Amino acid sequence: MGYCPNTPDDIRDMLAAIGAASVEELFAPIPAELRAKSFNLPPGMSELELLRLMREKAASCGADITPFIGGGIYDHFIPAAVDHLASRAEFYTAYTPYQPECAQGTLQALYEYQTTICRLTGMEASNASLYDGGTAVAEAALMSLRITDRHKVILDGSVNPLHRGIVTGYLHGLSAQAVHVAPDGCASDLARLMSSIDDETAAVIVQSPNFFGSVQDFRELAQKAHDHEALLIVSCYPIAMGLVASPGEMGADIAVGEGQSLGNHLSFGGPYFGFIATRKRFIRNLPGRIVGETIDHQGRRGFVLTLQAREQHIKRHKATSNICSNQSLCALRGLIFCASLGRKGFEELAQLNYDKAQYAKSVLAAVRGVDLLNSGATFNEFTLVLPKDAAEVVQRLLDKGMAAGVPLGQYYPGMERALVVTVTEKRTKDEIDRLAALLEEVLWS
Amino acid sequence: MELIFEKSVSGRTGVRVPLSDVPKAASLPEAVRRQEPVRLPEVGELDLVRHYTNLSRRNFSVDTNFYPLGSCTMKYNTKVTENAGGLFASCHPMLALLPGGDSLVQGPLSIVYELERQLAEITGMEEVTTQPLAGAHGEMTGIMVIAAYHKARGDEKRKYVIVPDSSHGTNPASAAMAGYEIVTVPTAPYGDMDLDLFRQAMNDEVAAVMLTCPNTLGLFNPHIAEICAIAHQGGALTYYDGANLNAILGKVRPGDVGFDVIHVNLHKTFGTPHGGGGPGSGPIGVRGDLVRFLPTPRVVRRVDGSYAVEDHPEGIGRVSDFFGNFAIMARAYAYITMLGREGLIEVSEQAVLNANYIMARLKEEYELPFDQTCMHECVFSASRQVQNGVHAIDVAKYLIDRGFHPPTVYFPLNVKEAIMIEPTETESKQTMDAFIEVMLEAAQLAKEDPERLHEAPVTTPVGRLDETRAARMQQVCCE
Numbered sequence: 005m006g007y008c009p010n011t012p013d014d015i016r017d018m019l020a021a022i023g024a025a026s027v028e029e030l031f032a033p034i035p036a037e038l039r040a041k042s043f044n045l046p047p048g049m050s051e052l053e054l055l056r057l058m059r060e061k062a063a064s065c066g067a068d069i070t071p072f073i074g075g076g077i078y079d080h081f082i083p084a085a086v087d088h089l090a091s092r093a094e095f096y097t098a099y100t101p102y103q104p105e106c107a108q109g110t111l112q113a114l115y116e117y118q119t120t121i122c123r124l125t126g127m128e129a130s131n132a133s134l135y136d137g138g139t140a141v142a143e144a145a146l147m148s149l150r151i152t153d154r155h156k157v158i159l160d161g162s163v164n165p166l167h168r169g170i171v172t173g174y175l176h177g178l179s180a181q182a183v184h185v186a187p188d189g190c191a192s193d194l195a196r197l198m199s200s201i202d203d204e205t206a207a208v209i210v211q212s213p214n215f216f217g218s219v220q221d222f223r224e225l226a227q228k229a230h231d232h233e234a235l236l237i238v239s240c241y242p243i244a245m246g247l248v249a250s251p252g253e254m255g256a257d258i259a260v261g262e263g264q265s266l267g268n269h270l271s272f273g274g275p276y277f278g279f280i281a282t283r284k285r286f287i288r289n290l291p292g293r294i295v296g297e298t299i300d301h302q303g304r305r306g307f308v309l310t311l312q313a314r315e316q317h318i319k320r321h322k323a324t325s326n327i328c329s330n331q332s333l334c335a336l337r338g339l340i341f342c343a344s345l346g347r348k349g350f351e352e353l354a355q356l357n358y359d360k361a362q363y364a365k366s367v368l369a370a371v372r373g374v375d376l377l378n379s380g381a382t383f384n385e386f387t388l389v390l391p392k393d394a395a396e397v398v399q400r401l402l403d404k405g406m407a408a409g410v411p412l413g414q415y416y417p418g419m420e421r422a423l424v425v426t427v428t429e430k431r432t433k434d435e436i437d438r439l440a441a442l443l444e445e446v447l448w449s
Numbered sequence: 450m451e452l453i454f455e456k457s458v459s460g461r462t463g464v465r466v467p468l469s470d471v472p473k474a475a476s477l478p479e480a481v482r483r484q485e486p487v488r489l490p491e492v493g494e495l496d497l498v499r500h501y502t503n504l505s506r507r508n509f510s511v512d513t514n515f516y517p518l519g520s521c522t523m524k525y526n527t528k529v530t531e532n533a534g535g536l537f538a539s540c541h542p543m544l545a546l547l548p549g550g551d552s553l554v555q556g557p558l559s560i561v562y563e564l565e566r567q568l569a570e571i572t573g574m575e576e577v578t579t580q581p582l583a584g585a586h587g588e589m590t591g592i593m594v595i596a597a598y599h600k601a602r603g604d605e606k607r608k609y610v611i612v613p614d615s616s617h618g619t620n621p622a623s624a625a626m627a628g629y630e631i632v633t634v635p636t637a638p639y640g641d642m643d644l645d646l647f648r649q650a651m652n653d654e655v656a657a658v659m660l661t662c663p664n665t666l667g668l669f670n671p672h673i674a675e676i677c678a679i680a681h682q683g684g685a686l687t688y689y690d691g692a693n694l695n696a697i698l699g700k701v702r703p704g705d706v707g708f709d710v711i712h713v714n715l716h717k718t719f720g721t722p723h724g725g726g727g728p729g730s731g732p733i734g735v736r737g738d739l740v741r742f743l744p745t746p747r748v749v750r751r752v753d754g755s756y757a758v759e760d761h762p763e764g765i766g767r768v769s770d771f772f773g774n775f776a777i778m779a780r781a782y783a784y785i786t787m788l789g790r791e792g793l794i795e796v797s798e799q800a801v802l803n804a805n806y807i808m809a810r811l812k813e814e815y816e817l818p819f820d821q822t823c824m825h826e827c828v829f830s831a832s833r834q835v836q837n838g839v840h841a842i843d844v845a846k847y848l849i850d851r852g853f854h855p856p857t858v859y860f861p862l863n864v865k866e867a868i869m870i871e872p873t874e875t876e877s878k879q880t881m882d883a884f885i886e887v888m889l890e891a892a893q894l895a896k897e898d899p900e901r902l903h904e905a906p907v908t909t910p911v912g913r914l915d916e917t918r919a920a921r922m923q924q925v926c927c928e
């Protein structure tokens with residue numbers, strides 16, 4: 005039942021070695037009055053019955069819906085090699101590489117992952133992963149407080165609202181101040197962001213592409229932040245990095261983001277991974293594990309966990325973060341995904357996302373009464389304004405098998421008619437045309 | 450082994466990108482267009498597959514080696530639960546947050562709901578949230594819930610959290626991230642947090658006390674009810690670090706004892722794999738009057754038996770993007786469902802039996818600082834070996850040469866030269882006997898030929914690595 009291999013004979017011999025009469029005797033240190041009052045669970049089942057139950061549950065998980073939704077999590081194609089390689093039990097049944105000599109597989113892979121993240125984001129030092137995109141933005145905010153020894157963070161309103169919620173929660177506990185700057189239409193209000201920066205500001209947090217799909221140039225914002233010795237934190241969508249200017253190119257000090265789109269299945273919300281990368285001079289302020297290169301006594305190259313004096317198991321309450329277990333296996337998937345595509349494939353993939361979204365933009369904005377809200381460039385998402393309440397329209401389209409987008413009303417009061425549409429390389433021209441036809445139908449018949 | 454980047458050949462392509470069925474769009478404006486190339490490796494698929502297959506072979510893992518890493522519960526991860534976790538790969542979480550979308554994802558929502566109910570019954574708590582993404586994240590969430598509770602009562606003066614010195618580093622780190630100052634209470638000679646010193650540390654500025662039980666020495670603390678009573682008398686709440694729940698499944702429920710908040714590690718007790726460092730999952734359970742502070746959203750069951758996603762307006766907000774590490778939760782749900790009541794009780798009984806067996810067989814040769822019946826793990830000290838210049842790390846490295854993953858060493862911090870062994874219930878007597886033989890051999894070598902231990906490991910792709918150099922060079926990605 006519990007996959008316990010010992011036979012009654014084994015158990016008898018072991019008890020004899022211990023000098024105990026029964027297994028129950030080993031629980032004698034637990035006072036009787038502390039014993040469980042209830043343990044009311046059903047009896048177990050076999051593998052076959054279990055899989056039947058699980059398949060039944062998996063049958064109702066929206067598999068027949070065509071997703072034009074994103075919101076930070078994207079339906080991208082995953083090369084077959086990713087599943088196969090990440091399913092090697094030598095990877096997935098190991099744990100944190102505390103003993104480097106018997107964990108070079110995990111350590112080298114994480115070093116390659118860190119390199120990949122640095123190259124995608126244009127940064128110089130990455131850690132070995134964080135929990136998810138939202139907590140990565142929060143950790144970046146905390147990191148900026150440590151670096152600048154200040155207490156105020158400016159949070160752009162076009163950053164993913166789910167992530168902003170997490171950041172606010174993390175900052176609240178530390179009595180740090182979060183200043184929210186509302187977006188200007190679908191774009192960051194750069195003028196207001198810049199005028200909000202002062203000598204108390206630890207960092208400005210923006211996102212590219214942002215929650216509405218817009219991409220913007222943050223170079224001037226970076227300059228203004230640096231003039232006040234504040235940091236620029238840019239949250240980015242890694243697939244876009246094949247086409248859109250990286251945080252590094254735009255002058256960011258910390259790049260973060262949700263790594264799911266790099267080879268991780270949707271899986272109803274996780275596991276995914278968060279990434280964080282920075283300039284080399286801030287490396288000691290990074291949260292979480294970092295893998296570094298070194299040599300053994302014979303001069304052979306090897307990899308170890310390094311700069312551990314930042315971490316909870318050594319620094320306890322003075323650590324840069326409480327994170328211990330991270331999302332290594334998901335980071336490994338991200339690495340294998342990037343290496344499978346390679347330089348050219350990655351750029352082509354980004355271009356394809358862009359082309360498909362531009363096509364979708366043109367056919368959807370041509371639907372009667374529908375307007376495009378983004379005034380500038382977008383990557384693979386854009387925002388439409390509908391002539392009706394977007395939540396109602398989305399609900400009616402769901403009945404027709406289309407998840408048409410994320411209605412913005414619940415996140416941005418006053419934007420009840422706005423809808424963010426996502427188009428990855430997996431959406432076909434036919435699906436896009438069908439979405440346009442169904443939208444027309446739902447709006448006008 | 451070369452890095453994947455070092456195997457790159459300019460112009461070589463890997464996986465083919467899908468063909469385009471739409472016109473090529475006008476290019477992005479220059480100012481927002483990437484200028485530097487994305488310097489990813491250029492390798493063929495076979496080279497890629499060989500590279501990562503061969504890398505994987507440089508790892509010890511549960512499926513290849515006995516892995517008695519204390520405090521980490523490295524039990525066998527059943528293959529059927531792996532399959533079960535993969536069934537939801539194509540389910541987009543945003544669907545659940547769309548208007549009317551929850552009706553489309555009833556299967557996964559039922560798993561969130563039912564797993565929360567299972568964990569509530571197992572821990573004796575009122576309600577559970579699966580949102581936290583690992584144990585430490587659960588701790589932080591739990592302390593944020595406790596902070597919200599005090600705040601709602603207008604009790605704003607509490608600024609301390611008490612932890613024992615034997616606690617895991619995440620406990621003080623999590624409480625600090627939630628804004629608290631830390632008070633550390635030493636361990637008494639009997640192996641648990643010193644009760645008298647705890648009493649002295651308690652006052653009306655203490656928000657919570659965090660306990661691990663069984664503690665990180667593998668010992669069950671018989672005073673936990675008393676500690677709860679003292680804390681509650683002083684108006685503080687009690688936090689139970691449930692990382693070691695494997696020892697007490699079906700035996701003790703922290704909720705029955707009087708704890709207010711608990712986290713459990715699905716990647717330890719509930720059979721989900723450790724992934725080379727993660728992902729894990731760290732749900733928290735709370736008692737009745739803390740339920741309203743749990744993070745938003747909540748998955749609820751309507752009277753008609755269907756499941757819905759509801760906002761939780763009084764809660765502490767969101768701590769992760771959706772419902773937690775769902776595919777990990779699905780594995781744990783499958784594990785609990787498959788084992789059932791009797792299976793879970795067997796888990797704790799056999800885990801405790803195995804640990805006591807190893808303890809009994811090794812205590813002749815290794816110093817046992819707290820010589821009493823242990824729970825799921827036992828903690829030795831290499832202090833006797835140190836007299837011959839052999840340290841815990843040397844014993845650990847020798848084990849590697851003999852095909853065993855080392856135990857946790859140098860933790861807990863309150864035992865010098867700690868060697869913390871957690872066999873788990875899924876190991877057979879024969880495997881443990883082989884491990885015990887090698888541990889005894891190491892003790893013998895420590896007396897007769899300490900050099901052998903200092904040189905270990907010699908069978909691995911690299912020998913002992915220069916960690917000082919790594920920290921000095923700070924080479925964390927290749928050029």
Ligand SMILES: Cc1ncc(COP(=O)(O)O)c(C=O)c1O
Pocket residue numbers: 327328329520521583584585586617619620661665690692693714729730731
């Ligand atoms: C006793 C104890 N508490 C807390 C944790 C933290 O759990 P996690 O690594 O999942 O964050 C661990 C695990 O390493 C632990 O052993």
